[in-house]
Amino acid sequence: MSVFPDARGRPLVLSSATGVLAGPYRDEKLEVAGPRRILRHTFGSRLAMATVAPQAIAALMGHTTMAVTQRYMHPSPEFLRDAMTA
Numbered sequence: 724m725s726v727f728p729d730a731r732g733r734p735l736v737l738s739s740a741t742g743v744l745a746g747p748y749r750d751e752k753l754e755v756a757g758p759r760r761i762l763r764h765t766f767g768s769r770l771a772m773a774t775v776a777p778q779a780i781a782a783l784m785g786h787t788t789m790a791v792t793q794r795y796m797h798p799s800p801e802f803l804r805d806a807m808t809a
Contacts, residue, residue, distance in 0.1 A: 767795030772802045 728734065763784065770780045781792040
């Protein structure tokens with residue numbers, strides 16, 4: 724089983740994933756960093772919003788400094804709004 728299957732259930736290759744992941748960036752005229760970086764930002768952000776400790780996120784992402792890890796953690800507007808009402 725593939726993490727990212729295509730319509731037929733076959734593993735999605737990186738070249739195909741690039742278009743799928745980068746499409747919304749291009750639509751909004753944003754710089755496309757590449758699918759690997761997009762996935763890394765998503766991974767870091769989702770862990771942060773799940774309240775995983777930053778040190779654990781750094782270890783999972785293989786970072787040696789917290790400064791690098793912080794670049795990959797982007798809380799959503801909804802997460803920030805909910806944090807204000809907690």
